[in-house]
Amino acid sequence: MDLSLPRRASLKGRDFITLADYDREDLYFLLDTAEELKRAQACGIPHRVLEGKSLGMLFGKPSTRTRISFETAMTQLGGHAQFYTAADLQLAHNETWIDTARAMDRYLDGIAIRLYNLPYGESRRILTTMASAARIPVINMLDDGEHPCQVLADVLTVREKLRTFEGKKIVMSWAYSPREKSAGVPQGWVIAAAILGIHLTLAYPEGFDLDDDYMATARRLADESGARIEIVHDMREAARDADIFYAKSWGSRTLNQEELAARDQELRQWIVTDELLDLGNKYVKFMHPLPADRNLEVTDAVMDGPRAIVYDQLENRLHAQKAVLALLL
Structure with missing residues (x-):
């Protein structure tokens, strides 16, 4: 399935931490693509555009809709989603967020993080720290400041x-x-x-x-x-x-x-x-x-x-x- 809708630039490789990083054209590109993918799913049209790609999902707090929708999204797109909490990783033994991001960067194609209920602003600081340390996209699944998805x-x-x-x-x-x-x-x-x-x-x-x-x-x-x-x-x-x-x-x-x-x-x-x-x-x-x-x-x-x-x-x-x-x- 071709997702290359006519526009001035690609979004590939960008982080999705705050909507303020995106302009009007970017948001409409995302909305139009969502409608196209929704229609393809309804019509049974294959759209496995992420075949062989893996998303790491790090949850600081449990979720029903976020976890199920992201895992299903990766499956329908032909990729694979991995779920873990901080307790599942060496974060539990004080490995830094920077080293965690650098490790995930070498194995994965994207990182998605759901983290809040820390002192206000701390979750966003962690997300931006990981985004700076990793070369792959970091997606905000909810922090203390925003829920862009x-x-x-x-x-x-x-x-x-x-x-x-x-x-x-x-x-x-x-x-x-x-x-x-x-x-x-x-x-x-x-x-x-x-x-x-x-x-x-x-x-x-x-x-x-x-x-x-x-x-x-x-x-x-x-x-x-x-x-x-x-x-x-x-x-x-x-x-x-x-x-x-x-x-x-x-x-x-x-x-x-x-x-x-x-x-x-x-x-x-x-x-x-x-x-x-x-x-x-x-x-x-x-x-x-x-x-x-x-x-x-x-x-x-x-x-x-x-x-x-x-x-x-x-x-x-x-x-x-x-x-x-x-x-x-």
């Missing part, structure tokens, strides 16, 4: 459902969870929206601001693309006329446990219900990266109802990641 799949899903971003209102909203979760998805979304010229409404309670560096980068890119990124602190206001309502929880970097506990009842009101979605466009769709805390972030009625496209969204993790692997490896 999830966001690429999200954008693919939105484009499939809406057919265009122009004139559409896409909402990324905070939702309640007792568990502190990564802000990687919303931070990736502000970057993607800014690059692609998307109107994105960010909704979250006071005290749950995103990383200042991500917001500054998003504003700079939005000035170039004409994107609009709005911030509101009212879930109902955000939902009005929405075409896509995307919700997930993320942790606060400024509020302590006592402050969060004092606001618990207020924060529990940030839940997606059918009544909330009734404020949106007639055909509004609900998205969530999963796993969802049911009846905390979103009600069962929404999750299992006709507005939810969460399973189409998770399927597109497979196709988006196949595009990343096929073009970078």
Whole structure:
């Protein structure tokens, strides 16, 4: 299968750590390739473009969708995926990340890493350290700053459902969870929206601001693309006329446990219900990266109802990641 779509440059050999390293043409090249590979899979057209290639997958935290989708992606592309945790490698005996990257570089064609829940910024430092030490592509399967593979799949899903971003209102909203979760998805979304010229409404309670560096980068890119990124602190206001309502929880970097506990009842009101979605466009769709805390972030009625496209969204993790692997490896 020929993946050499007409464009100015190849993506081969590049890292996929942050979407900010990619421009509008790059992202559309990835999205177009994902659609092409998805169509090929549906039609039974062989596309084993990574025959004989191996991807090393290093997981600092377990995952359902990430592990299964990456392993399946490599199989469908004709390659092989290896799974390991730090405990499986000499990292468990204090081998450095640099030496680990150099060893993997001599055996593999790509490295994929899922690493977070370290002091903020440390996971990204490790990813960039490994990328500097290795000559092969390093792919971010989620760090403390961003989840670029999830966001690429999200954008693919939105484009499939809406057919265009122009004139559409896409909402990324905070939702309640007792568990502190990564802000990687919303931070990736502000970057993607800014690059692609998307109107994105960010909704979250006071005290749950995103990383200042991500917001500054998003504003700079939005000035170039004409994107609009709005911030509101009212879930109902955000939902009005929405075409896509995307919700997930993320942790606060400024509020302590006592402050969060004092606001618990207020924060529990940030839940997606059918009544909330009734404020949106007639055909509004609900998205969530999963796993969802049911009846905390979103009600069962929404999750299992006709507005939810969460399973189409998770399927597109497979196709988006196949595009990343096929073009970078």
